[in-house]
Amino acid sequence: MSDKKWKVLILYASYGDGHIQVSKALHESFRRHGVDDVLMVDLFAEAHPAINAMTRYLYLKSYKVLPQVYGWLYYGTKKMPTDTLMGKWIYSFGFGKLKEIIMQERPDLVINTFPMLVMPELRKKTGVVIPAYTVLTDFELHYRWIDPLIDKFYVATEDLKEQVACVGIPAQKINVSGIPLKESFxxxxxxxxxxxxxxxxxxxxxxxxxxxxxxxxxxxxxxxxxxxxxxxxxxxxxxxxxxxxxxxxxxxxxxxxxxxxxxxxxxxxxxxxxxxxxxxxxxxxxxxxxxxxxxxxxxxxxxxxxxxxxxxxxxxxxxxxxxxxxxxxxxxxxxxxxxxxxxxxxxxxxxxxRKTNSAETVVLDILNDMEWKSPNRTLLPLTKGG
The missing domain is CATH 3.40.50.2000 (Glycogen Phosphorylase B;)
Structure with missing residues (x-):
């Protein structure tokens, strides 16, 4: 592995505690491997704080009041393609804020630990290509995790790998890593x-x-x-x-x-x-x-x-x-x-x-993947017109 110092952007959301725990586990692992420049961003909270606060409140309330409503929304969009009108709206949520962060921070790679497809949307609309990786944090597939422009997916089980492959993602882009946990485990x-x-x-x-x-x-x-x-x-x-x-x-x-x-x-x-x-x-x-x-x-x-x-x-x-x-x-x-x-x-x-050392598995695989990508890659300018 080269001495290249990568800059990592990890995107998460604060619906429950799990996504931030996974992000922290990855952050810890990157640091153990000499990558200190890691930025963690709660994208939805940064982009739309009022909407984020309201939806988090409704999400937590859904456990006590009308959980069937949340279930209806979840299953109603579980296999929704990315190219539908509603799909494009959902998947571009946080686009403006992410574009701003990319312009300011210039990360070498981006990791998603929450089902958001705004990175592929950024690539489609601006032409900027930044390696993007997704760590799935559940054991069953929802289409909100999947876009062919994601460079690699990290999943919990072989069963989930099969589900992702059935959507059309090449098997070589799916790594059965397990879900990253903090080192103490x-x-x-x-x-x-x-x-x-x-x-x-x-x-x-x-x-x-x-x-x-x-x-x-x-x-x-x-x-x-x-x-x-x-x-x-x-x-x-x-x-x-x-x-x-x-x-x-x-x-x-x-x-x-x-x-x-x-x-x-x-x-x-x-x-x-x-x-x-x-x-x-x-x-x-x-x-x-x-x-x-x-x-x-x-x-x-x-x-x-x-x-x-x-x-x-x-x-x-x-x-x-x-x-x-x-x-x-x-x-x-x-x-x-x-x-x-x-x-x-x-x-x-x-x-x-069970999968042991999942955070290490993900981080080492990403770093190895980054090695063969062009070290001289430069971002195209991101203008306000996008």
Missing amino acids: QQPIRTEEVFEKYGIDCGKKTVLIMAGSYGVLQGLKALCESVTEIPDTQVLIVCGKNKLLLHEMKHAFSMQREIKIFGYVDEIHELMSVSHCMITKPGGITISEALITELPLLFYRPVPGQERDNANFLTSKGAAMIAYKPEMLTEQIRQMLTNNKLRDSIKQAMQKL
């Missing part, structure tokens, strides 16, 4: 130190409940009460950034030692390492974290859209279980904690899907 953990750090009883079976980064998992209080009825079981509740939920849970369970309550936990891999199973929203990043730690997954009432698709994919592979009713979930937890054969079967299925 690749490091060994001393579990005895984790037990002590968080005050966890090492003699009990542990159920980890992840409410999502914004604490949107439904029926949390009743769920915790039912789990603690299982003998020799303790519960770890992670409320994310939802301070109201954190306060409610602490008030409700202040006298119950077998329930530990946390807000946002940055070192979540530590809690995963000492848990026997995890109840969570089926976001792509959380799933990938569970796969790496081989922590059996239980999905409760996954909402329509990418999360339900993710959940259905994992269960079809035998790597997770889904429940839509509280009593069904409680029974699944009981089985997961008492049936070693079931746990082993799920872990074996997870091992077939």
Whole structure:
């Protein structure tokens, strides 16, 4: 690899916490490989702050109010071609701001960690060719990820590679890398130190409940009460950034030692390492974290859209279980904690899907790809007329 110092632009969006976590993981990996000039941009927030704030609010509310509406929008556009009138409008969202950033920063390459196709639109409208890479952060395909002008796609599984190839993307442009995670998930953990750090009883079976980064998992209080009825079981509740939920849970369970309550936990891999199973929203990043730690997954009432698709994919592979009713979930937890054969079967299925060192895989492949692209490439001038 040459000594060329590339300048990297990573585009993400702040709908949930996963896309920024993937971006940070890539940023860390680039720095480990001597690429220090990495700029991360929340493009939609930069381009249209008011619209972005409103749509983020509606996105989070969709988990509690009319999730079917979000599902209708998601599935209604899932296979929408890029050349339709609506498709062109959606895919050019943030165009002006991205053009401004490109003019100012002059990056050598751009990485998408959110389904946005504004980079190909920039190329079509201005003629400026900048290598563009897309890291898919789910386990099922939505067409918003795909454009033939993207140089390379990084996907979670062989199944997803097949889906992308069926859309017409050449197989050599699709790398089964897994979803990038921060470096701490690749490091060994001393579990005895984790037990002590968080005050966890090492003699009990542990159920980890992840409410999502914004604490949107439904029926949390009743769920915790039912789990603690299982003998020799303790519960770890992670409320994310939802301070109201954190306060409610602490008030409700202040006298119950077998329930530990946390807000946002940055070192979540530590809690995963000492848990026997995890109840969570089926976001792509959380799933990938569970796969790496081989922590059996239980999905409760996954909402329509990418999360339900993710959940259905994992269960079809035998790597997770889904429940839509509280009593069904409680029974699944009981089985997961008492049936070693079931746990082993799920872990074996997870091992077939897990990808280690995904951030390194993506970064090294991009750097190798950049080596054979013209080192003397120059950007065409970007004028206001575009």
